Every structure is written in structure tokens, then in C-alpha cells.
Amino acid sequence: MILSIVRHGQTYYNASGLVQGQIDIPLNDTGKAQATELGQTLRKRNEHYDVIMASPLSRARESAELIAKELGYKDEILLDSRFVERDFHHLDGTPVETAMPLVRSKNYAFESYETDFHLIDRIQHAALDLAKHHPNHKVLLVAHSHVIKALMIYADPKAYTFADLIKHADVITFEIVEDSVRVIGKK
8 A cells, every 4th residue: 555644734733833732723724725735736746546534633634625625536535533643631732842852752751641652553553454454555644743753653763753844734655565664755
């Protein structure tokens, strides 16, 4: 399976520099424009996807809808809660500049906070399961920064970290064969 994961468009929390995690914050006007523009870019490149999916959080779901519209995709957009953003718990709503040094520190843990280990485990199992259900398909998944980073780290822990920057509407493409995940592109 080829899995292209897109980071959703910008939200008010993103623009304000706040951690949103699993808080359901919708796209702002910039985020809507980013998703629409990405859909147009993918259409111009003649990209085709057998399946379009999204995290159920509104910012991912709406980004997927806008991209799908530009691509002329007529099937249902599938929602998969396994690809929601990391549960930052007590850090939700705090400034990114305060939270990210904690998040990026090795083995950071706090009660009810989703640790690196648990996040990577959740995402790799979800991605491998997705590949079993969509073999030989090209899938576009709209999700979140830490979801993408978790799969990148699973694919190559020496090359990627949670400090890597994934911008809004970035597309990271993976190849999943059996239990092997490989990063094959970043656009």
C-alpha cells in the first residue's frame, strides 16, 4: 500500500501558537485555503487515490473534504479515530513554546499524557492494519503532525524525531509492505 499522510490546514490554535492535541478545533480561513490549494496541486499532478481518509477531528475531516472536492473524489471519506492527534492531556491549550521542550525531551511522561512509545505503537499498528484492509491501494489520509512523525519514527528512528517540522498541508508518503514501513517522499 502507498499511504500519503497530509497534515491538516491551519486552525486558530495553530495561528495563536497553542497546543490543541485532541481538542476539536476547526480550520480557520488560512487552513481552508491551504487544503484547497493542496487539492488543486494534487489534481494538477494527476494524483489519484483509491481511498481518502481522515482523523475524525474537524480540522482533519474538513481538510480531507476540501482536498477531495478539488480531486473530484466522489466516494465517502472514511474516518478513523486511530489517527487522532497525540493526547497531550495537561499540555492542551498551553503555548507551543512552553509545551514542546517537554514533549521533545526523551521519555517525557505525565499521568494521562500519551508517551512517545504509546503514540508510535498506536500509529504503527493502525497503519499496518490499514495496509491489510487496503492492499495494493493508494490511500490519502489527512491527520496530524505527531501522527505523521510517529510513523516516520517507526519507519526510521535514526532519521526522524518529534522535533521534525511538518507544516500544514505537507504530504509525507509511505510504502507499507507486510510489516515494513518506509518513507518514500515528502512534498
